[in-house]
Amino acid sequence: MPAGKPADVRGRVGEDDDARGKRGKAGAPVKAVSQTRGEPKRREGRLTLQAVVGDGEGSADRMRSLASVRRAREREREKRKGSQAEQTRAAREVIIPDVITVQELSNRMAVRAVDIIKMLMKQGMMLKINDIIDTDTAELVATEFGHTVKRVSESDVEEGFIDAEDHSDDTVVRPPVVAVMGHVDHGKTSLLDALRKADVAAGEAGGITQHIGAYQVRLPAGEKVTFLDTPGHAAFSAMRARGANVTDIVVLVVAADDGVMPQTIEAINHARAAKTPLIVAVNKMDKHEANPQRIINELLQHEVVVEALGGDTQIIEVSAKTGLGLDNLIEALLLQAEVLDLRANPDRTAEGVVIEAKLDKGRGPVATVLVKRGTLKRGDIVVAGSSWGRVRALINERNEQLAEAGPSEPVEILGLDGAPDPGDTLAVVESDARAREITEYRQRLRREKMVAPVGAVSLTDMMSKLQDKRLKELPLIIKSDVQGSTEAIIGSLDKLATDEVRARIIHSGAGAITESDVQLAKGSNSPIIGFNVRASKQARDLAEREGVEIRYYAIIYDLIDDIKGVLSGMLAPIQRETFLGNAEVLEVFDISKVGRVAGCRVTEGRVEKGARVRILRDNIVIQEMGVLSTLKRFKDEVNSVVVGQECGMAFNGFQDLKAGDFIECFTVEEIKRTL
Numbered sequence: 001m002p003a004g005k006p007a008d009v010r011g012r013v014g015e016d017d018d019a020r021g022k023r024g025k026a027g028a029p030v031k032a033v034s035q036t037r038g039e040p041k042r043r044e045g046r047l048t049l050q051a052v053v054g055d056g057e058g059s060a061d062r063m064r065s066l067a068s069v070r071r072a073r074e075r076e077r078e079k080r081k082g083s084q085a086e087q088t089r090a091a092r093e094v095i096i097p098d099v100i101t102v103q104e105l106s107n108r109m110a111v112r113a114v115d116i117i118k119m120l121m122k123q124g125m126m127l128k129i130n131d132i133i134d135t136d137t138a139e140l141v142a143t144e145f146g147h148t149v150k151r152v153s154e155s156d157v158e159e160g161f162i163d164a165e166d167h168s169d170d171t172v173v174r175p176p177v178v179a180v181m182g183h184v185d186h187g188k189t190s191l192l193d194a195l196r197k198a199d200v201a202a203g204e205a206g207g208i209t210q211h212i213g214a215y216q217v218r219l220p221a222g223e224k225v226t227f228l229d230t231p232g233h234a235a236f237s238a239m240r241a242r243g244a245n246v247t248d249i250v251v252l253v254v255a256a257d258d259g260v261m262p263q264t265i266e267a268i269n270h271a272r273a274a275k276t277p278l279i280v281a282v283n284k285m286d287k288h289e290a291n292p293q294r295i296i297n298e299l300l301q302h303e304v305v306v307e308a309l310g311g312d313t314q315i316i317e318v319s320a321k322t323g324l325g326l327d328n329l330i331e332a333l334l335l336q337a338e339v340l341d342l343r344a345n346p347d348r349t350a351e352g353v354v355i356e357a358k359l360d361k362g363r364g365p366v367a368t369v370l371v372k373r374g375t376l377k378r379g380d381i382v383v384a385g386s387s388w389g390r391v392r393a394l395i396n397e398r399n400e401q402l403a404e405a406g407p408s409e410p411v412e413i414l415g416l417d418g419a420p421d422p423g424d425t426l427a428v429v430e431s432d433a434r435a436r437e438i439t440e441y442r443q444r445l446r447r448e449k450m451v452a453p454v455g456a457v458s459l460t461d462m463m464s465k466l467q468d469k470r471l472k473e474l475p476l477i478i479k480s481d482v483q484g485s486t487e488a489i490i491g492s493l494d495k496l497a498t499d500e501v502r503a504r505i506i507h508s509g510a511g512a513i514t515e516s517d518v519q520l521a522k523g524s525n526s527p528i529i530g531f532n533v534r535a536s537k538q539a540r541d542l543a544e545r546e547g548v549e550i551r552y553y554a555i556i557y558d559l560i561d562d563i564k565g566v567l568s569g570m571l572a573p574i575q576r577e578t579f580l581g582n583a584e585v586l587e588v589f590d591i592s593k594v595g596r597v598a599g600c601r602v603t604e605g606r607v608e609k610g611a612r613v614r615i616l617r618d619n620i621v622i623q624e625m626g627v628l629s630t631l632k633r634f635k636d637e638v639n640s641v642v643v644g645q646e647c648g649m650a651f652n653g654f655q656d657l658k659a660g661d662f663i664e665c666f667t668v669e670e671i672k673r674t675l
């Protein structure tokens, strides 16, 4: 290596750091820079000075100066050792995820980033502060600095962040969260507006004054109902696609003068896929052409059975225009809520779901959060999606500043450092550091697309899940050019169904594949089948982002054949056993290191190493032993021993083996079944 190289390299790194320092990064790198840059110059200076002010004996002086430099270096090394000892004294357990930036590693080790960069440079790695290093490198660095290392998987960062599954402490009754869905122009918006008026404070000052994505109606008897006030199923399924099921009850609005329409059916399928109960509001009852009976019949065709017909769906006749039946609708909601027994624990750290979020010019990022459990308080440190912040203000739809918000309460929060996405979970964390750790991880995940979208939906995935026997139904969404083909496809798929496996059609219809279909697919874990139709650009993009598979077909036979293949994969394979031979146990020895060894004679057929064995006593199976791993003839390992020959077999873990037992040897073949 040329003599000037190290200084050159150092210089370059110094400049890099310097440049970064100027870009306004933390103070530490800047400080580190001056030292790094100063070091070689100082040394150079001393060298020259010693040489010049010496007693003129040239090379001797030079020798002395070199010696003194050496001593200086010695001292420096000692000093460094000392500081290293200091670091060792402050050794800590450094948590290292799969991927970490130099900066983050430096934070976690409490070591200057520049020192890490220097160390990496010695290993031949030229890295900058924001560069990512892998776990092995990070571990090497951390141990060099005298720390111990705990490796965690990236996703562990989120561990314990949210425990949405544990509802054991959900003891207090909470208001229901209601979404209004239905066909275009059937009166969703009008109904939501009319319902606002049911609020006790609606007429007075302090009524609902701003749209925040949801509002709470307070009823005279003290009950509350929370309405998501973005009508339609787009918002509902967008949230569900992100894994957030905030809606407890769906109000399905059907105009009495129009009846069940394509979007009514879509809404039914969305609610059904989310297992959310429906209440049907037959709207526009003030119109003389209103025909509620017709709607009951049409709903029946879509397996929505109203109470009058022995089903469990409440149907309420209303008019958003005149206010007719709104009391009944609210009563129906409260009744349904009671049946659902909706509960939450208000006395815990809050968790919620983002319903809307925007960047407000004056107020910065604003997110409406529906609190699911716990109580969200001003001052809480929260993480929502890949944003975080300290809650600066909580504002409700009446424009009131709140100190806290409890379960099912929608509130706008200020204080986040960015706008999260609707459907993102919000959770309170204990510290800024924790919040930063989670959001940095999530941002990185987003930036680098390090992993496929969580829970990607594809037929191949399905296949492997099905082989795990976790699923016996194949959920599908089918879109085709005309209703006739949809029906033909569904008819053919139905014929494939057996007692063990079947296709379950989550949603079907004629027309292009829409974003709503993709969201439904994501939320219900089903691939989309397009027959002679294509997905819109937005739907395609969304499918790609969310990892939803769309398969296109032009020939029904191909489609059915593919699905048949997937369903066949769902059938548990048949296990076919082939008998190889029997061996009688003559004597049993305990041999140290090897364990139980049986001296046997093959009485029938043959025994084979690698085949399966079980132990029989008086022709009764007393133990399955798995695979025969040790088979010896005299001293040699052999692969097979035939009838009449003696052999030794080792059996660990079965103490009861006795002379006179028989060892049955067999193979097992898994035979795939087809439909």
Ligand SMILES: Nc1nc2c(ncn2[C@@H]2O[C@H](COP(=O)(O)OP(=O)(O)OP(=O)(O)O)[C@@H](O)[C@H]2O)c(=O)[nH]1
Pocket: 182, 183, 184, 185, 186, 187, 188, 189, 190, 191, 231, 283, 284, 285, 286, 287, 318, 319, 320, 321, 322
């Ligand atoms: N006569 C009568 N008209 C109604 C009633 N409810 C809504 N309308 C009218 O129906 C039309 C559509 O109502 P919206 O509330 O906008 O319907 P929507 O379902 O929200 O429509 P989109 O937002 O376009 O999906 C409007 O002209 C309303 O005035 C009702 O109860 N009676």
